[in-house]
Amino acid sequence: MLLRVLGNMLLLLLLLMLVGCIPRMQRLGEPVQMPRLEAKRFITADGEILPMRAWLPEEKATSVVVAIHGFNDYSHAFEAVGTYLAQHGVAVYAYDQRGFGATRQRGIWPGVELLASDLKAFIKAVGAQYRNQPLYLLGESMGGAVAMVTMAAPDAPPVERLILVAPAVWGGQSMNGFYRSVLWVSAHTVPWLRVSGRGLKIRASDNNEMLKQMRADPLVIKKTRIDALYGVVHLMDRARAAISQLYTPTLVLYGNRDQVIPKQPVCRLLEEIPGPRSAAFYPEGYHMLLRDREAEQVWQDLAEWLQVPARVFSSSTPAGCLPLLAQMD
Template sequence: MRASALLLLFAMGLGVMAPGCIPAIGIPPSEMVQATPALLSLPEPASGTQHTLAPPHTLPVAETHGAARMSDGIELPYVQWRPTLRPVEGIVVALHGFNDYRNAFATVGPLLAASGQAVYAYDQRGFGLNQRAGHWGGVERMTADLSQITDLVHAKHPGKPITLLGLSMGGAVVLSALAAPIPPAADRAILVAPAVWGRATMPFYQRAALWLGAHTVPWMTLTGRGLKRWASDHLDMLRRLGRDPLVVKETRIEAIWGLVNLMDAALEAGPPAAVPSLILYGQHDQIVPAQPLCRLLDRDWAQAPYQPRMALYPEGWHMLLRDLNGPVVLRDVMAWLEDRKVALPSGSEAPGGWPDGLCGPRRIVAPAP
């Protein structure tokens, strides 16, 4: 999730209020169609048309581009990286953060592919090269997109374990989707700084300010200029993001409202209990506060099939995989993908899935009925 977007919640006191009054803005009803979901091949982008933030690599990895057609006819652009000198051992479906797009994985994707994973990173509805970029697609539609894409990838790679990798807002989509009555057909989940700053953890003035803006000027756009908060310590990477034309720079209030609705749903859903999961968070995260994350983790796991594993990185910021400390985090991800029971190489794992230094003594909060 990009700092200049989510930090609008700090800048204007915008944060929260009850969902339901502002409609999600996606495809106009007159343009809605019924279509058969499919993975479509696209020609390779012409030289100079990609907005790649990573330098060219010489890894034994193939890169292809396509579009995932959803049941309503929308086609979500995606990029796939796959190993060329070894068999595919697993599949990673990668979801970017707020105001970002699939290029969030331009460095991580090839490295994961070189380790044996086939990585599919797609532009979520309302972002990147999608129609109506900058408009919010809706929680139900975004989680349905994830389920449909997971089904398509599963059909293309039968028998291979599927991992959902969500960054910030992408993590919130994963949490919400896995809590749905019919969750995505995934085997594992990795949540990197998941966006769970829901209404239950915000003060009244923030809820009131967002409600007022969303109900009076939902079309108004805001920026995070002048804020003294940072998403990462990798300043050169942040500058390149600022120059990337596909990264949303001015955020509509209705999109912030939609994001908070999503974070509400993710916080209420809680960590995945039916599939193994890994949750990663940076000690210096200035975008998603610690309190919501601690509330997310503080559940009764006595009856759950799986308790999430959690790592806290003392040198980590919000954009953990793109921070200067990113290679350390990526090694942990790769180790967990290879063997989810192995100790993380960084030694940053919180015993029992609870970071005492961040959250204090554990206080069990039962999930909402």
């Protein structure tokens, strides 16, 4: 009898924890204005201020790129490539997504719909200033997942081409079942718990100086809430499901030494995407392709592709994917 009572008490305690500790997520406020682009910030319809950076060519831009940063990062991630592309006639715009960088609720997961809604509004605002130039969307890592979900929607914004750099398409369905369960329980019991990637021994780039600068940058999130991790896994699941609806011509860039996003889901992306797609695999590239030591080669390829997309990359699946795709079949 005592054991049964204790068991019921523990079950009740667990239920109370689950009810009282749900994952925290930002909410979209009521619209109070039209979204607008200012010099160094983007003001959303609900009045949220999203810091923005722009790298502009001295002469009239030949094309425009909207760049979306990765998880725990912010718009500064595109400083180097933005500067390079601006020197080659391309205007580059990037903003801090909600929950990241210098935004008001930094560290709190915004949710997939809110991330996609902000991106649509930002693209519309940038496009209004460049009506006669082609607009491209570039998403890096988590930003790639946001871009995929956005472009797969029925009300996708008018984007000429999509660029995915090491896209985060490794969702919960690709994870070990035990890890998925632990993440779910943690997000619903201790959502406030913060964890870091120390001890995982994952190398994101071979550019040690850049990594050192990121560690010292107060706007780069070092310790992540469990519910934010849970949220980004859900985002990756959504991106994985969005592949079948991606008809926008797409370029995928991936480093063969990427230790964050495995090669297999990236290869599957290339196999399943229904629209025109091109790809470039970099044998010495890591996850942060745009900031690696050999990043200038990636910048050069990207600049050339933006000028003449059909001439730079073949639309066939990269050789590095063929053996993996054979195994998956």
